[in-house]
Amino acid sequence: MADPKTKDSKKLDEFITKVDEIETLVKTLKYGEDDDVKKAMQKADEIIAKNQAQLTEKLSQTEEDEEESKEPLPETKTGFSKTVINKSSSASQPPSSPQSMGPVDQQGFMAAMEADARERAERRKIGEKQANELKEKGNEEFRKGNYEKALELYTEGLSHLKDHLALWTNKAQTNIKLCRFEDALVDCDWAIRVFQNSMKAHVLMGKAYMGLNKYEEARKAYKKALECEPSKQNLINDYLAEVDRAERSHQEEEKAKEAFQAGEKGPVALLQQLQKKDQLPIYYSGGFQVLKNFLKNNEQKTLFRTEGGFQIITDHPCFSKCFSASPRSLSKEELDMLNSGINMFALACEENEKNQEVLLLTEGLPEKLMRFMEVKIKGPGRVLKSSCVKILHTVTISVVGRSMVLQRFDIPRLLTIVFNLIRVNDDAALTAGCVLNNLALDNKFKQQLRDNIEIDVLPAFENVLKDASSNQAVLPTCVSTITNLSNDVVIRKKLTDRKELWKILVDAVFNHKEKLPQPLSVELVEACLGLMFNLTHEQTSVTFKEFSLPICKQCLMICQSLKHFKLMVSRSLGILSHVLPSSIPSVDWFCDNGGVEVLMFILKNDESINRKYALKALTGCTQINDHARVFIVDHKGLGTLMKQLKSEDETVVGNAALCLSHCTQIPKVCAALSKTDIIKDLLVLARDGKKSGLQQNCAILIAKLAQGDQRNLERLRELHGVDILHDCMKYLK
Numbered sequence: 001m002a003d004p005k006t007k008d009s010k011k012l013d014e015f016i017t018k019v020d021e022i023e024t025l026v027k028t029l030k031y032g033e034d035d036d037v038k039k040a041m042q043k044a045d046e047i048i049a050k051n052q053a054q055l056t057e058k059l060s061q062t063e064e065d066e067e068e069s070k071e072p073l074p075e076t077k078t079g080f081s082k083t084v085i086n087k088s089s090s091a092s093q094p095p096s097s098p099q100s101m102g103p104v105d106q107q108g109f110m111a112a113m114e115a116d117a118r119e120r121a122e123r124r125k126i127g128e129k130q131a132n133e134l135k136e137k138g139n140e141e142f143r144k145g146n147y148e149k150a151l152e153l154y155t156e157g158l159s160h161l162k163d164h165l166a167l168w169t170n171k172a173q174t175n176i177k178l179c180r181f182e183d184a185l186v187d188c189d190w191a192i193r194v195f196q197n198s199m200k201a202h203v204l205m206g207k208a209y210m211g212l213n214k215y216e217e218a219r220k221a222y223k224k225a226l227e228c229e230p231s232k233q234n235l236i237n238d239y240l241a242e243v244d245r246a247e248r249s250h251q252e253e254e255k256a257k258e259a260f261q262a263g264e265k266g267p268v269a270l271l272q273q274l275q276k277k278d279q280l281p282i283y284y285s286g287g288f289q290v291l292k293n294f295l296k297n298n299e300q301k302t303l304f305r306t307e308g309g310f311q312i313i314t315d316h317p318c319f320s321k322c323f324s325a326s327p328r329s330l331s332k333e334e335l336d337m338l339n340s341g342i343n344m345f346a347l348a349c350e351e352n353e354k355n356q357e358v359l360l361l362t363e364g365l366p367e368k369l370m371r372f373m374e375v376k377i378k379g380p381g382r383v384l385k386s387s388c389v390k391i392l393h394t395v396t397i398s399v400v401g402r403s404m405v406l407q408r409f410d411i412p413r414l415l416t417i418v419f420n421l422i423r424v425n426d427d428a429a430l431t432a433g434c435v436l437n438n439l440a441l442d443n444k445f446k447q448q449l450r451d452n453i454e455i456d457v458l459p460a461f462e463n464v465l466k467d468a469s470s471n472q473a474v475l476p477t478c479v480s481t482i483t484n485l486s487n488d489v490v491i492r493k494k495l496t497d498r499k500e501l502w503k504i505l506v507d508a509v510f511n512h513k514e515k516l517p518q519p520l521s522v523e524l525v526e527a528c529l530g531l532m533f534n535l536t537h538e539q540t541s542v543t544f545k546e547f548s549l550p551i552c553k554q555c556l557m558i559c560q561s562l563k564h565f566k567l568m569v570s571r572s573l574g575i576l577s578h579v580l581p582s583s584i585p586s587v588d589w590f591c592d593n594g595g596v597e598v599l600m601f602i603l604k605n606d607e608s609i610n611r612k613y614a615l616k617a618l619t620g621c622t623q624i625n626d627h628a629r630v631f632i633v634d635h636k637g638l639g640t641l642m643k644q645l646k647s648e649d650e651t652v653v654g655n656a657a658l659c660l661s662h663c664t665q666i667p668k669v670c671a672a673l674s675k676t677d678i679i680k681d682l683l684v685l686a687r688d689g690k691k692s693g694l695q696q697n698c699a700i701l702i703a704k705l706a707q708g709d710q711r712n713l714e715r716l717r718e719l720h721g722v723d724i725l726h727d728c729m730k731y732l733k
Contacts, residue, residue, distance in 0.1 A: 041120070044113050124161070131161035138170060147177045165194045165201075172204045181211035199228040206239060215247040245400065249354035252302040267294045267304045277317045281337040284318050288340035292347055301352045309348060310355070312341065313362050323368050327375045327384075335380035338372075339387050346391040353400040360395060360404040370409070374417045386428040389421060393431050396438035406444050412456050419460035422478060423470045433477035440484035450490045457485075458498060465504045472520060479527035486534040496541040505532055506547060509554045513562075522565065529555075529571035536578035548583035551575060552590055559598050573602065573613035581620030591625045600632065603640050608649075615644060615655045622662035632659075633666045638673065645681055653685060654694035661701040670708025679705065679712055683721045 134157030141150035154171040158164060172187035185208045191201035206221035219240060226236040274287045295301050304310075312319050319341050322334045330338070349356045359365065373388045375381065395401035405414075421432035439445045449457060464470045464478055486492045495501060508528050512521040532551060538544060555572035562568055576595075580587050590596075599621070602614040621628035632638065641663075644656035663669050679702065686698040702721065706713040716722060 041117055044117070048113055127160040128164070131157040131164045131167060133157075134160070135164070135167055135170065138167075138174075142170070142174060142177075147174050150174050151178070163194045165191055165198060168194060169198065169200045169204060172201070172208070176204065176207050176211060179211060181208045184208040184211075197228045199225045199232065202228060203239065206243075210243060210246055213246075213250055215243050215250075218243050241399075245353055249302075252298050252352075252354070267291050267300060267309065268307050270294065271304070271307050271309055274312070274316070279318070281318060281322070281331070281333040284316075285333070285337040285340045288337070288344045292340075292344045295344070295347050298352055301348050301350075301355055304348050305352075305355050305358055310345070310358050310362060313345075313359075313365060324364070327372055327377055327381055330381075332380050335384050339380065339384045342384065342387040342391055346387070346394045349391070349394050349401075353398050356395045356398060356401040357404060359391075360401070360408050366409045370413060370417055373421065382426070382428075385421075386426070386431070389428045389431045389435065393435045393438070396435055399442075402439060402442045403444070405439065406442060406448070411445070411448055412452070415456050415460070419464065422464055422474050423467060426471070429471035429474045430477070433474035433481070437477050437481040437484065440481045443488075446485055446488040446491060449485065450488065453485070453491055453494060454498075457482075458495070458501065462498075462500055462504055465508060472524075476520070476523040476527040479524065479531055483527070483531040483534055486531065492535060492538055493541070496535050496538040496544050499543050499546070502535075502543060502547040502551075506550050506554060513554070513558070516562065516565070522568075526565075526567050526571065529558075529568060529575065533571050533574045533578070536575050539578060539582045545583060548579050548586045549589060552579050552583070552586040555579075556590060556593060556595050556598065559602075560594065570607075570610055570613070573610050573617065577613040577616035577620075580617045581623070584624055587621050587624045587628075591621055591627045591631075596621055596628045596631045597635075600635060600637055600640065603637075603644070611644075612649065612652055615652060615659065619655045619659045619662070622659050626665075629663050629666055632663055633669060638663065638669065642676065642678060645678075645685070650689060650691045650694045653689075654691065654697045657682065657685070657694070657697040657701045661697065661704050664701070664704040664708055670705050670712060673705060674709045674711040674715070679715045679721065680719055683716075683719055683724050687724050 134153050138150045138153035138157065141147075141153060151171060151174045154167050154174060157167045158171070161167070168187050168191035172184045172191065175181070175184035175187060185205060188201050188205040188208060191198055192205075195201070202221050202225035206218040206225065209215070209218035209221055222236050222239045222243070225239075226232060270287060270291045274284060274291070276283075291304075295304060308315075313323065314320050318334075318337065322330055322338055323341075327335075345359060349359055369388050369392065372381075373385055373392075375385070377385070392405070396405055415436075418432045418436050422429050422436075461478060461482060465475060482495070486495055505528050509525055509532075512524050512528075515521040516525070536544065536551070555575050558565070558568050558572045559576075576590075580590060596618065599614040599618045602610050603618070606614070618628070618632075622632065632641070638660070641656050641660050644652055647653050647656070660669075660673075682698045682702050682705075686695050686702065689695045689698065702716065706716050
């Protein structure tokens with residue numbers, strides 16, 4: 001039997017533990033952080049629920065015990081005694097003891113807890129409203145660039161509602177703007193406490209680590225952001241690339257610092273000498289040329305940047321003054337000096353993305369460069385114009401440089417300048433074309449052009465191609481630029497609807513085809529065919545269908561007579577594979593002029609990509625033209641098509657099956673194929689094929705073969721292929 005004292009001691013310990021627990025909860029509810037308060041409220045709700053259950057059970061048990069504890073009253077001489085004996089000692093259990101708390105006291109405690117919870121919820125509602133108002137005010141100040149005021153408002157907002165996620169992330173972003181990276185990390189940490197899967201918080205943490213040159217930690221933060229939102233893969237890849245660039249730039253600066261400390265002064269001493277005031281322009285011009293000779297590696301280029309080389313643009317006593325002046329007001333010596341400086345900056349930016357970034361962020365640089373590029377001036381001014389175009393070309397080679405140009409330059413104005421330069425027959429034209437082509441590689445550039453490409457680009461482009469006075473050497477680059485732009489679906493649709501563009505392209509191919517093998521003509525014809533290959537994807541365009549026949553004629557002539565120009569032939573076949581399946585007049589002309597023979601020759605002898613194009617074009621012919629079907633059958637083409645059924649490319653297999661099914665319209669084909677094992681091969685393809693188009697085409701061919709010859713039907717039944725054929729019915733539309 002358990003010792004009563006031990007039992008009482010255990011109960012007392014349990015009671016004290018409960019009291020401590022409740023006391024802790026009360027303190028947390030009153031003074032704790034918001035996250036801890038949430039947890040405390042949850043715990044309090046659990047205690048209340050538990051106490052209510054115990055109270056109900058105890059009341060029920062008490063009633064049962066009272067019934068069972070009623071003892072018979074002792075019998076006396078005068079009857080039954082009505083004296084009730086209190087078996088509990090009042091001395092051992094005073095009224096103030098916690099153990100004397102009755103049901104009413106426990107209910108009061110729970111009611112107090114519920115009231116406190118309601119009160120806190122109401123206070124939170126008010127706090128949330130005040131916090132949101134302060135957040136909006138802070139956002140307004142942030143947009144104006146008043147970061148200190150914004151930070152003050154965000155902080156005040158958090159005093160009203162500490163678990164406000166947007167306030168923490170906005171505060172972190174503001175601290176990053178103020179270069180208070182450690183404070184930003186603290187803000188990000190709080191934001192993640194509020195919501196651990198906040199992508200924005202992890203991204204801002206990565207940026208804060210970047211500011212502290214902690215590149216590995218930045219990578220981890222960005223990768224964590226990707227885990228929060230896997231769909232943002234491209235965005236996070238950009239951030240990670242930014243980390244790589246920053247780390248590389250930091251390492252270059254450290255190496256440059258070490259080299260400088262080791263005595264390799266390089267450009268530093270010259271930069272100091274070039275700051276002398278009141279010197280003639282020729283003095284600075286010579287200095288820039290000498291300084292350029294020192295910029296042979298990234299260490300020297302980095303030293304040039306870190307020692308203020310790019311500040312020459314805004315702070316140099318002579319260069320900044322001349323660069324801000326009207327080009328026509330400058331003397332020959334001043335123009336020469338500017339030209340030397342621009343060439344120096346261009347070399348400093350070659351293969352150095354950080355230098356490109358610093359250059360393009362220089363105040364007023366875009367406006368000044370464009371002013372010198374668009375002015376009509378001879379002599380040294382013309383040379384300076386070429387140098388301005390050259391530096392623009394240098395920076396647009398890299399992804400970072402292109403992005404900065406798109407952010408900092410007035411793009412419509414820049415495009416006008418570039419196209420005007422292209423039409424001038426000098427060295428600047430070719431470089432200007434390369435600038436345009438580089439920009440066209442950027443998706444943001446395409447997005448900017450979508451709405452107004454008919455105004456900003458296409459008329460100028462068409463004029464360049466038509467104008468015989470344009471620099472012919474730049475024409476292939478211009479066409480390649482439009483080809484890059486046509487990868488955007490919206491732009492491609494607008495291009496295919498322009499009759500003038502189609503006419504110019506067809507005429508260019510026709511005219512320059514006659515000038516082959518001149519290198520320029522080869523390059524231009526290849527570029528035009530590449531653009532037409534992209535544009536002919538839009539087969540729904542009415543304008544495209546109008547030009548299908550002339551396009552088809554030019555492509556067939558190239559395939560027949562210019563076989564040694566492999567790229568031209570390949571692109572022509574690709575165009576034919578787009579044109580023939582959607583143009584009956586083109587198919588009829590093509591088949592009447594030896595086109596099917598060309599396609600069959602390529603299927604038997606050429607490279608895989610050309611065979612793929614030729615097979616698709618041939619399928620377009622056999623679908624429409626009986627001559628094409630007869631030619632294939634009469635020239636042992638069935639065997640060639642059956643070989644294509646063994647290809648690993650399901651698109652090729654599907655087109656081969658479709659072409660064969662067209663040929664079954666010739667009476668002897670089904671009988672001829674019954675002597676092969678084609679039914680078995682087609683059943684395997686129909687069963688195991690991954691593309692529904694392949695399965696559909698194989699099912700169609702099987703059905704036509706079985707319908708056309710009894711032996712094929714028997715073979716189908718023998719292989720239990722009817723079920724497979726039935727399963728493929730769902731792919732038939």
